[in-house]
């Protein structure tokens with residue numbers, strides 16, 4: 001770390017020192033200071049160019065600074081930015097019509113960040129449980145999965161099992177039952193354990209946990225069980241959604257339509273905080289005026305940006321590109337793994353992938369490998385110690401994927 005740190009320019013060093021001195025230390029960034037992005041590339045303050053293989057945790061699926069999305073933002077920002085929901089505006093209605101048709105739901109509730117959208121979904125689910133399903137007040141339980149990541153609010157970390165995310169933040173919100181991920185039997189047991197189950201909240205692929213892809217059929221079976229036990233199937237597609245896994249939604253791989261869909265990140269192409277909760281009337285209509293809201297949720301800039309970002313996904317065939325290039329990437333990574341025992345496993349779907357490094361979760365090796373990637377011009381970050389997520393913007397080309405595979409292999413070879 002010390003040695004690698006010395007390679008930093010004094011310019012980078014100065015920016016890092018400012019963040020260290022004046023910013024809360026709630027992140028541990030790779031020591032790279034970025035100042036510009038375009039498509040699949042970002043540049044640091046010394047002009048060095050990198051492939052971005054994180055895509056801001058899949059927020060930048062459309063590529064950095066996509067001109068159509070930025071154009072929509074600038075145009076709307078110069079016209080009307082914020083009205084609050086105390087009044088109507090001329091952007092929100094058209095956006096709501098667009099996004100509900102796009103994803104096939106009756107209604108949307110607009111928010112800003114992923115965590116807020118998850119909170120919103122949990123509140124809607126509980127309200128539905130009491131007012132439609134008839135669960136006695138304060139008795140509703142929502143089933144969640146072990147090793148989940150749904151954001152950082154007090155309620156959301158209440159059902160996390162990441163000690164780092166929870167420690168010293170209690171007391172926690174009650175009303176959650178945790179079961180193992182990708183375990184259909186555990187889900188059925190939980191569903192029949194009480195009559196008070198309101199819903200099942202699940203990531204179709206666990207991104208933060210290390211891109212854990214469940215067995216084929218898991219999501220479809222889980223949805224069927226939820227229907228059988230009259231519980232809402234809530235898909236958190238904040239990371240997996242919007243073409244990342246090779247379909248518009250990851251649940252589409254199993255032809256599942258969730259009862260509640262949670263979106264964030266790429267719904268704005270990474271240019272503005274936008275999130276959304278979608279559901280049909282039977283569920284969404286439980287929310288009445290005054291019962292939930294957000295000053296910025298559904299603001300005109302967010303609405304204009306989200307339409308543009310979703311149009312880019314459709315017009316540039318990003319789902320198809322992610323599906324095709326995901327296979328190219330995993331094939332290449334598996335070839336590298338066959339030559340280099342440092343990679344013990346390659347997994348993923350579409351362009352949401354991870355390599356598991358041959359070391360334990362507390363080792364620095366994956367971090368050091370990411371430092372090497374960075375030296376050779378590719379940015380990625382370890383998640384849960386020994387897993388490196390590889391998730392470039394979906395506008396990447398096949399030639400670029402091959403170039404990146406070359407970088408990855410060259411960096412890994414330095415550790416043999």
Ligand SMILES: *Cc1c(COP(=O)(O)O)cnc(C)c1O
Nearest residue numbers: 113114115149150151236238239
């Ligand atoms: C990133 C993420 C969130 C939280 O989104 P924020 O915008 O950071 O609040 C929630 N769920 C999943 C699956 C995520 O990947």
